[in-house]
Amino acid sequence: MSADKIDxxxxxxxxxxxxRHSVLWPDHPVSHVLLPEDASGLHYGAFLPGSPVAVAVISVFIDPLPAAPANASSQSQHAARFRKFACALEHQGKGVGTRLLTHVFEVAASELGCGVVWCDARTSAAGWYERRGMRRFGEVFFKGDIEYTRMMRTL
Known part of the structure; x- marks a missing residue:
C-alpha cells in the first residue's frame, strides 16, 4: 500500500x-490514553482506501513550548503540540506516519497559525522524528519506565 493512497x-x-491504547500503552487501562484536553484538540486519522478504521492517529493542541530553546524565534511562541501519535504495527515503515505527521505540520501552520510544532517523544523514536525535520530540546525525562525527549520543528 502506497502512502499516497492514504486518506x-x-x-x-x-x-x-x-x-492509542493498543500501540502506545497496551499494558495499561484504556483510561491511561485519555487526555483531559481531548475535547479541545484536533484529531486526525489515516485511512486505507475503503476502510472505516484508522491505521494511524494523532491529536493536536495549541500548547506553548515549555522552556523554549534560546534559538527559538518569537514566531514560535504560538505553538502546536501533537500527542498520542500511534500507527498500527502492521502499517509502520510504509510512510503512513510520515504522511500523517506532515499533515499536522501543514494544519499547524496554515489553519492554526503556529510557528512551531512540538511533542514529547519516546527517545526510541527520536531518530524517526529527526529524519522528518524535528530536533531535540530540553532534558530527557521518564513517563513510567519509558525514556522521553522533547522534539520541535519550526514551521
Missing part, C-alpha cells in the same frame, strides 16, 4: 482511543 481525515477523540 487523512478529521476524527473524534473517541475514534483515536483504540489505536
Amino acid at each position: 487523512i481525515k478529521r476524527v473524534t477523540a473517541e475514534e483515536t482511543v483504540p489505536l
